[in-house]
Amino acid sequence: MKTKLTDIARVIRSKNSGPFELTLDVMFKSRAEFDAFRALGVLTPKLVAGLYGVPESYILKILYFEPANAVKMTLRRPLPSGAPGDSDIYGAQQHAPLMAFEFEA
């Protein structure tokens, strides 16, 4: 059965980590959901690259952080913050593909 990430997460957000990187945080509703999701192992660089339509080399880090029941993904920004053509100076509105993400649980 398909589960949506929004069913088990209470926060899904994006933000700059400096002007050259974008970082995505997913905080799960509880430790149980965090543990279950982590155990599935679905969140791979390949998957995140697919969600955002970028080469896998853009996915710099995927790290689980137990104290916040969270997983963090850091991507290379397609353009540095404020460069000509950039569309999100703070990087705060790049989270939506994760909200649409579904997986087999």
Added chain:
Amino acid sequence: MSAKKEFRILSTTAILGYGYPLESFERGMARKPHLIAVDAGSTDPGPYYLGSGKSFTDRSCVKRDLRYMIRAGVQSNIPVVVGSAGGAGARPHLDWCLEIVREIAREEKLSFKLGVIPADVSKETVLAALRGGKIKPMDQVPPLTEAVVADCTHIVAQMGPEPLMEALKLGCQVVVAGRCYDPAVFAALALIEGYPEGLAVHLGKILECAAIAATPGSGADCAMGTLTEDSFILEALNPVRKFTVESAAAHTLYEKSDPWHLPGPGGELNLEQCSFTELPGGRVEVKGTRFVPTPSYMLKLEGARCTGYRTACIAGTRDPVMIGQIGPILETVQGQVDRILKDEKVGGKIFAHVYGKNGVMGALEPLKTTAAHELCIVIEAVAPTQAEADSLCGIFRSTLLHYGYPGRISTAGNLAFPFSPSDMPLGKLFEFGIYHLMEASPTALFPVTVEELG
């Protein structure tokens, strides 16, 4: 350790000028803090502010926030420390903030010792370090070149706690510093008092955003941190908020690429053995954070350079035929405009931000088609001069306005403009040119000067 049993820090707001309720501030003051501190800056608003020397915060809001802090701090003999003055923390930003501080001192008839610490780094210093192999790029940043250094209007280094400690040891009651590593203003006095660096800096890391790390979060409210020998405790100063393990731990993720290892001047915070525990009264206690020095002391440099001029135009369309082929229409118009530019020898480039399609995410947008019944098109024209950017924007706008695309039914004009004038010259375009680490002394670049006010 000769330190007091506990050290209380009042953080007033997430960024100086974002405001805070006076009631929260007074609750904080009633707790008799040992330090009042605030972070005034960020690179978040983009390269323009560092490059242009302007503040991204409003002058009257900054003055309001500072007035209560300085008045209460000086009257109660509690040091007040402000970091990354003026937002980007270069000399013009620092001077802008200092002028406000001096005005407050005059208006409130306050006498105090003011410590001033600029964070500017000269091009000569950066070039010498570059030639000496003492500069390396942050992740995803191109290696630094001498040409980029020469182009930067302002270069700053994020100071660690050390220069602030110097100013505080000189007896300064108010310290206003240029660009700082955000936690430094909160940690400096605690480090003088002998508290562990890992805990003091980690506490600063959370307090720099004040009540953002509480729940419900707010960028415009105070927070209090209490440091002891082996832990720190976070607490909100507004009854509508509290700290929870989740809110405090979540903040450790915020704007960082690796929550376990948080690098800063001279070393990194290591959170591998860090624990977060909820205490009664909406408080959270944090233990176990360690500060691990790096073999050489590295400072983060930030520099912005002008790479052209920008003009923008906002327009909308409500035409279903046009919306259905917006991609090809913009490409064709771009082609026509490129030919005109070539003939007229005008330089520059157009970026069309199409809201309703992919205006927010650009290349990262996974949805390739739009179901919107209207679109907003923001035309961004970038060129070597303002006159060329204006021309480029104007040509693109008028060409798009009257372009006879295939199947067109509405022939009077393709765009709805909300404003006259439709085109907005935005002035200089700045980009981050320097975002690099430089090996340096913790204090040599940050001379402390002391000024007696009143």
